Amino acid sequence: MQHNGFKSSNRIVQWIEYRLPIFSFLDQQVGTQYQAPKNLNYLWNFGSLAGIALIIQIVTGIVLAMHYVPHGDMAFDSVERIMRDVNYGWLIRYIHANGASMFFAAVYIHIFRGLYYGSYKFPRELLWMLGLVIFVLMMATAFMGYVLPWGQMSYWAATVITNLFSAIPWAGQSLTEWLWGGFVVGTPTLTRFYSLHYLIPFVIAGLVILHIWALHVHKSNNPLGVEVKGPKDTIAFHPYYTIKDLFSLGIFLAIFGFWVFYFPNYLGHPDNYIPANPLQTPPHIVPEWYLLPFYAILRAIPSKLGGVIAMGASLAILFLVPWLDTSRIRSGTFRPIFKQFYWLLVADVLVLGYVGSQPPEGIFIHLGRIATAYYFVHFLLILPIVGWLERPKPIPSSISESEAGTTQEASGRSETGT
Amino acid sequence: MTTLAADKNHTSNGSRRDFLYVATGTAATVGSALAVWPLIDQMNPSEDVLALASTEIDLTSIAIGQAITIVWRGKPVFVRRRTSEEIALAAHTDLEELPDPQLDSERVQRAEWLVLVGICTHLGCIPLGQKGTHPRGEWGGWFCPCHGSHYDTSGRVRKGPAPQNLSVPPYKFITDTTIRIG
Numbered sequence: 001m002q003h004n005g006f007k008s009s010n011r012i013v014q015w016i017e018y019r020l021p022i023f024s025f026l027d028q029q030v031g032t033q034y035q036a037p038k039n040l041n042y043l044w045n046f047g048s049l050a051g052i053a054l055i056i057q058i059v060t061g062i063v064l065a066m067h068y069v070p071h072g073d074m075a076f077d078s079v080e081r082i083m084r085d086v087n088y089g090w091l092i093r094y095i096h097a098n099g100a101s102m103f104f105a106a107v108y109i110h111i112f113r114g115l116y117y118g119s120y121k122f123p124r125e126l127l128w129m130l131g132l133v134i135f136v137l138m139m140a141t142a143f144m145g146y147v148l149p150w151g152q153m154s155y156w157a158a159t160v161i162t163n164l165f166s167a168i169p170w171a172g173q174s175l176t177e178w179l180w181g182g183f184v185v186g187t188p189t190l191t192r193f194y195s196l197h198y199l200i201p202f203v204i205a206g207l208v209i210l211h212i213w214a215l216h217v218h219k220s221n222n223p224l225g226v227e228v229k230g231p232k233d234t235i236a237f238h239p240y241y242t243i244k245d246l247f248s249l250g251i252f253l254a255i256f257g258f259w260v261f262y263f264p265n266y267l268g269h270p271d272n273y274i275p276a277n278p279l280q281t282p283p284h285i286v287p288e289w290y291l292l293p294f295y296a297i298l299r300a301i302p303s304k305l306g307g308v309i310a311m312g313a314s315l316a317i318l319f320l321v322p323w324l325d326t327s328r329i330r331s332g333t334f335r336p337i338f339k340q341f342y343w344l345l346v347a348d349v350l351v352l353g354y355v356g357s358q359p360p361e362g363i364f365i366h367l368g369r370i371a372t373a374y375y376f377v378h379f380l381l382i383l384p385i386v387g388w389l390e391r392p393k394p395i396p397s398s399i400s401e402s403e404a405g406t407t408q409e410a411s412g413r414s415e416t417g418t
Numbered sequence: 419m420t421t422l423a424a425d426k427n428h429t430s431n432g433s434r435r436d437f438l439y440v441a442t443g444t445a446a447t448v449g450s451a452l453a454v455w456p457l458i459d460q461m462n463p464s465e466d467v468l469a470l471a472s473t474e475i476d477l478t479s480i481a482i483g484q485a486i487t488i489v490w491r492g493k494p495v496f497v498r499r500r501t502s503e504e505i506a507l508a509a510h511t512d513l514e515e516l517p518d519p520q521l522d523s524e525r526v527q528r529a530e531w532l533v534l535v536g537i538c539t540h541l542g543c544i545p546l547g548q549k550g551t552h553p554r555g556e557w558g559g560w561f562c563p564c565h566g567s568h569y570d571t572s573g574r575v576r577k578g579p580a581p582q583n584l585s586v587p588p589y590k591f592i593t594d595t596t597i598r599i600g
Contacts, residue, residue, distance in 0.1 A: 063460055085465040088456030246442075 005033055027238075029216060035234035036241055037222035039399050043117075044220060045248035046110040051208060052249060053103035058201050060096040061145075068148065070194035072187035075150035076275045094264040095256075100142050101267050102256050104290035107135060115321070116342055118330030119221040125322040127214040132318050134207050139291060141200045144193040151272030152282050158185045158193070160285065164298075167305040184278060224402055225330025226395060233399035284359060292356030293349050299360050300372035310372065317379045324379055326387030334393040338386050345378045472600030474592070477531070485548045487536060490599045494536035494544055495587060496560075497597075500571060504558065505529050508572035515576070518583045522572040525586050533597065534573040535587050538562040540580040545569060560584070 006024035008014060017023045027033045067086050069078035082089035111131070114120055120128035147158040162179050166172040181188025219228060228234055235241075259267065267289060271282045287295050297314045301307040317324075332339045348371050355368040396402035473490045475497060480486055485498035500508070508522040509529075526532055538545050540562065546552040547560035547569070555561030555568035557576045562569075567578030574583040589599040 059457065063457055066461070067464075081464070081466060085467075087459040087462050087464060089460060089464070091456050092460060246446075 029212075030242070031238045032236045034216070034237035035219075035228075035231070036237050037220055037228055037233060037399055038235040038240075039222050039224060039233075039403060040220060040241070041223050042244075042248065043109065043113040044222075045245055046106045046113060047215075048245040049248060049252050050103060050106040050110055052252075053099060053106055054201065054204060054208065057096060057099050057103060058205070060092050060099060061198070061201065063092050064096055065198060068194075070148070070191045072150065072190055072276070075148065075190060079149045091260070094260045096145075098256065098259040098264060098267060100145065101259070101288070101290065102252070103138065104142070106252070107138065108290070111135065112346065114221075115345070116332045116339075117221055117223060118225055118325065118327075118332065120322045121325065121328075121330050122322070123218050124214070124221065127211065127218075128322060129319055130207055130211045130214060132315070134204055134211065136315060137200050137204050137207070139294075141197055141204070142288065142290065144197040144200075146288060147190065147193050148197060149272060150190060150276045152274045152276060152280075153269045153272040153285070155185060155276035155278065156281050156285050157287060158189060162189070164308050164311075167308045169305065186278075221330060222399060223331060223333060224396060224399055225334070226397070226399055226402070229398040229400075286357055289353065289357070292354075293352035294356075296352040296356035296368050297372045297375065299356070300365075300368040314372075314375060317376065321379065321383070324383045326384045327390065327392070329392045329395065334395055335386075335390055336393065337390045341378065341382050341386060345375075348374050348378065472598055474596060474598045476596055478595045482530075487548050488599075490535075490587060495599060496532070496534045496536040496548060496573075496584075498532045498534075498548075499530055500532055504571040507558065508570060508574075511570065511572070511574075517575055518581070520572075520574060520583055525572050525574075525583070527589075527591065531597075532571075532573060533586060533589050533599070534584040536560075536584070538564065538567055538580055539575065539582040539584065540565055540567055540578070545584070 006017070006021075006027045008017065008023065013023055024033075064082065067078060067082045067089065069075060079093070082093050084090075086092075114128060114131070143157065143161055147154045162176055162185065165179060166176045168175060177183060179189070180186065181192065222228075269286070274282075286292070294311050294314060298307045298311040301310045327335060327338065329335055332342055351367065351371045352375065355364050355371060358364045360368075471491060473488065473495075475486075475488055477497070477499075480497065480499045482499050483501045483504075485496060487494045487496055489495070505522075511522070513519040513521070522529075536544050536548075541564060543562050543564035545560035545562040545567070547554040553561045553563075555570075555576075557568055557570035559569040559571045559573060559576075561567070562578065562580065565579050567580035568576045569580075569584055570576050572583075573586075575581070587599050589597050592598050
């Protein structure tokens, strides 16, 4: 039995394969037939880690939904019941809550990997944009999930974020009331957030499939940013990258377990263990860490509508990166000037995150404004201008040539040619 | 390229590589099984449900020949104060006639009080017979309207598809007029 290079001696596999060629499909997409660049470093492991994090969130989320009650009077108590009474409820909820952080951590590294190695450039622009849509949906899902426990932070996060829409001129007030299903955040808001919090992850899962589909058309970028030229440049996905992904998964789960079992509430806020009170706002209200840079941009603009626009623009601008970066060289490795600005951007986003966590007073106002301005300057000015002016380092003609040069010195050079 | 060369020498390294495969697979299987257990166990009765496991009943208001239904662990429990005829009927039944042979004395603590879980042992319906207007079946106990099982005055199945007698919950007389179920 042979179908597109796939062989199996197992009769059941053959029976299924003849009717639905799923085994050969998997073999071609994530198996021995899928040829991936042979020089991928560990930064290329975060896509699979993010995918596994999504699966963990969906599985634990479905389980939590079996016990959670989406009603303003019962939501908080039902979460406490999960923590105290449901068998392993504490474990499942802590995995879900910290899993969001682990998911974002993996995705942020994944995005910054793409920014450094120019993974968004031709012909992977759509791949990049699909990833950004996933990222935006993740933020919406995480926010709505944070509202569900119906503690003080939940309630006031819902109030603050939905009020962003009230900044829209003329329609703002009626739009927010439409979002709330009332005149304030209440049970109608909670139930729709619950419904969407359950739905969107499956939309994300669908987009992940498109993301992988688009990835497999032109295959992974690689640390050199040089396209694969032939079989010498690649190795089979299985077993080489499956085992590498499995190894990084082990480390990922160990860090995950560290949070879940030793500091399960470190990334949350104690105020969320106080039931929601619509008549009192907590003294210091901040979002979860993964939303802090955007929160800082929101607060940096001293105008309600301006802040909302700036925050939206900080995300929208990422969609334009494939065209704002004017350099044809993909990998930052060969771009001495870009490389320095890249690390400045990383530092800038970290500063924004720190500013977002601090109360909006004193030096943090100025710091937030400078960091916000620099964020936009990086994408709108530095990225296009550096691309024009920079003189890149010499690019190896192929992956195997570069590998031969660094690891085997003279041997491979004559065969691989130019 | 060294990895590919090693791949070709697969047979000569067979035992070592096989060991690694089996070890990886075993670790993954055991780890997955351990990880899946909490996801399954969360569907078992939770602590707050288990906390409602015992119920006390005051018997003073029940007249001879009368029955009441109370809820224990979410299930109906039948408490019937039997008449002397019913007791006699239950006690003098030939065990040969019973699909699930059991003496009446094994099913009651005090002959007057019959305490049963009111769930038909066939497919879980609640048999009729608690009220005066209910049909009580051919043996004067209970009759299940779903699939026609008949129970006698000791709650033992006599006819119909039910495989077992109505079960007796664990209970205790705390005083002469109070029992605790569970």
